[in-house]
Amino acid sequence: MQQTSLAFRRKKSIAVASTVFLFPALLVIAIFIIYPIIDSFATSAYDWNGITDKLFVGFGNWKEMFHDKVFWKAFGNNLIVMVLSICIQMPIGIALATWLDKVGRKGNVAKVIWFIPMLMSSVAIGYLFRYALDANTGFVTGLSQLFGGGRVDLLGNPGKVLLTCIFIISWQFTPFYMVYYLAGYSGLSEDVKEAAMIDGATERQYFWRVALPLLKPTIKSAVILSMVGSLKYFDLVYVLTKGGPSHASELMATYMYSMAFESHRNGYASTLACGMFILISLIAIVTMRLLNRKED
Amino acid sequence: MNSKKKFRPSSIIVAVLVVLWFLICLTPLVFLIMSTFKQQFEMMNNGVFALPEGFYLGNYKALFESGRIWRYILNSLVVLVVTLVILLSFSAFASYPLSRWKFRMNKPIHGFIVACMSIPIHITLLPLYLMSVKTGLYDSIWALIGPYVAFNLPISVFILTTFMATIPKELEEAAEIDGCGRYQMFGKVMLPLVKPGLATLVIYDGVNIWNEFSFALTLTQSAANRTLPLAVNEFQGQYTMNTPMILTVLFISILPMIIVFIFGQDKLIKGMMAGAVKG
Numbered sequence: 001m002q003q004t005s006l007a008f009r010r011k012k013s014i015a016v017a018s019t020v021f022l023f024p025a026l027l028v029i030a031i032f033i034i035y036p037i038i039d040s041f042a043t044s045a046y047d048w049n050g051i052t053d054k055l056f057v058g059f060g061n062w063k064e065m066f067h068d069k070v071f072w073k074a075f076g077n078n079l080i081v082m083v084l085s086i087c088i089q090m091p092i093g094i095a096l097a098t099w100l101d102k103v104g105r106k107g108n109v110a111k112v113i114w115f116i117p118m119l120m121s122s123v124a125i126g127y128l129f130r131y132a133l134d135a136n137t138g139f140v141t142g143l144s145q146l147f148g149g150g151r152v153d154l155l156g157n158p159g160k161v162l163l164t165c166i167f168i169i170s171w172q173f174t175p176f177y178m179v180y181y182l183a184g185y186s187g188l189s190e191d192v193k194e195a196a197m198i199d200g201a202t203e204r205q206y207f208w209r210v211a212l213p214l215l216k217p218t219i220k221s222a223v224i225l226s227m228v229g230s231l232k233y234f235d236l237v238y239v240l241t242k243g244g245p246s247h248a249s250e251l252m253a254t255y256m257y258s259m260a261f262e263s264h265r266n267g268y269a270s271t272l273a274c275g276m277f278i279l280i281s282l283i284a285i286v287t288m289r290l291l292n293r294k295e296d
Numbered sequence: 297m298n299s300k301k302k303f304r305p306s307s308i309i310v311a312v313l314v315v316l317w318f319l320i321c322l323t324p325l326v327f328l329i330m331s332t333f334k335q336q337f338e339m340m341n342n343g344v345f346a347l348p349e350g351f352y353l354g355n356y357k358a359l360f361e362s363g364r365i366w367r368y369i370l371n372s373l374v375v376l377v378v379t380l381v382i383l384l385s386f387s388a389f390a391s392y393p394l395s396r397w398k399f400r401m402n403k404p405i406h407g408f409i410v411a412c413m414s415i416p417i418h419i420t421l422l423p424l425y426l427m428s429v430k431t432g433l434y435d436s437i438w439a440l441i442g443p444y445v446a447f448n449l450p451i452s453v454f455i456l457t458t459f460m461a462t463i464p465k466e467l468e469e470a471a472e473i474d475g476c477g478r479y480q481m482f483g484k485v486m487l488p489l490v491k492p493g494l495a496t497l498v499i500y501d502g503v504n505i506w507n508e509f510s511f512a513l514t515l516t517q518s519a520a521n522r523t524l525p526l527a528v529n530e531f532q533g534q535y536t537m538n539t540p541m542i543l544t545v546l547f548i549s550i551l552p553m554i555i556v557f558i559f560g561q562d563k564l565i566k567g568m569m570a571g572a573v574k575g
Contacts, residue, residue, distance in 0.1 A: 011399075017478045018393035022405060025390035025449055032446030033412055036420035036427075043422070095313055110314075112558055114321055119553040121507030121525040124546045127532075131331075131539055132324055139327060171320065183565055232416035235509040253418045260422050261514065273419040284414050 037277065043270035050266050061271035071272060074243075074250040075279065081166055081251070082230035086223060088170045093177030093222075094215075098207060100178070101185040111179075118175040126239025129168050130155070155241055158248035165237055165249050172236065173229070177222055184218030185211070220291045227287060231280045252276040332356070332544040336537070355544040364519070365527065365548065371437050372506060372524040379444045379505050384494055386445065387452035392482050394453070395460035396468070406457065412450040417443075417510055425514050437523070439515040444508065448501045455500070459493030460486065492563070499560040503553055524549045 044061050046054040065071055096114065100107040117125065132138050135153035144152045154164040188211065196206045234253035237243065243250035243258065256276060260269035332355055333348040359365050393399070394406045424443055425434070433439040463486070471485050487494075512523045519530050528545050535541040557564065 013478065014393075014397050014399050018397055018399055018402075021389045021393045021482070024386045025409070025453065026405075028386060028442065028446045029409065029412060029449060032424065032442050033415060033420060036423035037415070039423035039426075040419050092313070092317070095310065096317060099310055099314055110318070112561065114317065115557060115561070116325060116550075116554060117321065119503060119507075119557050120550045121509060123509050123525045123528055124507075124550050127528050127542065127546055128324055128328055131543060132327055137539070139323075171324075174317075175321075179565055186565075228414045232418065234418065239509075253416065256418050257421070266422060270422055273416075273422065276416055277419045280414065280416055 040270045040273050040277075043267055044274050046267040047265075048267045049264045051264075054267070057267070061268050062275075064268065065271050065275050070247050070250060070255060071252070071275070073247055074252045074255045077162055077249065078231050078233070078251050080162060081169065081233060082227050084163075084166045085169060085173070085230045086226050088166070089174045089177050089226060090219070090222065092170075092174050094181050094212075094219075096174070096178040097181035097185060098211075100182055102203075111182075114178060115175045117172045118179075120172070122172070122235035123239050125168065125172055126236045130240060133164065156245055158245050161241055161245065161249045165240060168240070169230075169233065169236060173226070177226070180222050180225075181215065181218060184215050187218075188214050224284065224287060224291070228280060228284055231283065232276070252279075328543055328547055331540050332547050334540040336540060338540070355541050356548075358541070359544055359548070364530075365545070367520060368522060368524045368527040368530075371522065375437050375440050375444070375523060376502060376505050379441050379448075380498060380502060382441065383445045383448050383452060383501060384497055387449060387456050387497065388487065388490070388494070389482075390449075390453050391456035391460050392486055395457040396486075406453075409450050409453050413454070417447060421510065421514055424511070428515050434515065435517045435521055437516065437521055440508075440511055440523070443511045443515070444505055448504060452497050452501060455497060456490065456493050459490050459496075463489050495560075496563045499556065499563045502556065503564075506553055 043054075045056060045058055047057045047060070048054040100111055120128075133140055133154050135141055135151050135156060138152075140154060141151045144150065154160050192210060192214065193206060196210045201210065232253055233251055234257065237249055237251055238254050238257065241249045243254040247255075252272065253276065256269050256272040259265050259272055263269075330348055333350075333352050335349070335352055335354065338349055390409070394402060394409075420443070428434040428439040467485060467489070468481060471481055476484065507525055508523075509525050512526050516522050516526070522530060527549060528542060531545045532542055
């Protein structure tokens with residue numbers, strides 16, 4: 001009897017204390033994340049320019065979105081960014097991390113230099129590349145003229161602009177995955193490598209047969225991080241091209257932003273934001289399920 | 297001597313990649329730093345690849361004398377410090393029960409907070425903008441604090457719970473026997489022990505907050521209330537054709553984080569490790 005009431009008291013005190021400890025964080029999340037999401041879904045049922053009265057249109061905005069070619073083009077662009085980002089950033093990130101892990105402290109200078117792009121704000125990177133890729137004074141044009149070519153306009157050309165953006169995104173984020181994999185490497189114990197070496201494994205065999213399989217959980221979470229990041233990407237493309245020319249580099253987020261803060265179609269912009277939210281959640285959930293199922 | 301014996305094609309590929317990545321990584325940065333020492337028309341007249349004609353400091357001088365850059369730096373610093381103080385306290389509070397105690401809602405709440413990581417900020421942009429207008433916070437740096445805390449909380453709680461979970465239970469049990477209550481336990485036992493975790497968060501979240509763009513763009517408007525990442529935008533209007541000047545602003549805005557990283561890189565990597573290992 002004494003026992004159970006003690007256990008009960010303990011349980012109750014934990015319940016009270018954990019509520020106290022969790023309250024501030026959950027309150028902030030409720031106000032600044034959950035309420036806005038609900039509000040966006042509510043606003044998506046209205047036609048509203050932010051000034052005059054809201055006009056109820058039901059699913060009108062959603063219907064418009066389903067037929068909006070620009071939105072689906074933007075979604076397609078997001079998918080291209082997602083796939084190419086993974087194809088470019090993951091292998092290079094793993095390769096650089098492998099090298100850094102091998103050379104140890106000697107690689108510290110390289111590590112700092114390689115990481116700099118990740119420390120720069122996307123705006124800074126955007127402006128830097130806008131000047132660096134300028135069709136008249138940038139260094140790609142300079143390089144082409146050095147070899148007798150003409151001016152090169154990578155950001156103004158609808159056929160090349162998305163690839164150029166992806167290259168710059170990779171320039172920015174490869175260092176992140178490099179450090180991420182490096183962290184993964186430092187989680188592998190030295191014993192594993194020693195044991196492999198004693199068994200006569202070459203460096204190459206160690207990498208392919210031992211290290212890479214052990215890094216699998218790290219790779220999985222890196223892939224998910226990269227996917228979600230690519231689907232909600234905004235800043236750099238906004239600074240570089242604002243989605244142009246003629247929507248060639250439009251992403252869901254840049255399109256939503258221009259609807260909300262340039263065209264002032266708040267209702268439709270909210271619908272786009274909700275659509276984006278649903279698509280990202282779906283893709284994230286499906287990928288996580290797929291990646292975790294393979295393990296069994 | 298050993299390396300010669302092991303010479304293989306794969307190591308050539310790695311060496312090429314390492315050198316190539318150095319070039320890819322450094323070229324834009326060298327271009328950036330070199331340009332800050334150039335005069336306005338040097339760039340157009342001499343081409344991009346030319347070295348600066350002299351060690352011209354006029355851009356830096358004009359910038360720091362104009363005084364406006366100090367305003368941006370001050371704004372960024374205030375936002376950074378206030379956000380970090382609130383963010384770290386709330387994350388530590390929340391991580392403590394989630395990592396140490398057993399209660400029914402533990403896993404659902406942890407899962408919910410972590411799931412918030414993948415929410416795109418854009419779905420909150422318009423409502424938060426309207427909210428800031430309603431509360432009168434619009435166009436002040438204070439409008440940024442709430443969203444910054446909220447959107448950095450999930451990853452911070454995630455990292456900090458991993459840190460706290462590694463601390464042995466015995467320490468708490470010993471303190472409990474000595475008559476330490478739950479709330480004292482947090483302040484006197486837990487906090488001192490997770491200092492390395494908090495340091496990691498300072499760097500990890502610090503870089504994010506310092507560089508944040510989307511909220512700063514939508515929730516502030518006048519030049520006097522903007523943060524450093526937007527300074528480039530503002531100066532661009534003033535020095536439309538003066539590329540070296542704008543690149544100087546750019547360089548100044550990234551310099552603090554580079555310095556922080558040089559001293560705090562271990563902390564940053566530790567933070568990522570907490571996320572990487574657990575998956």
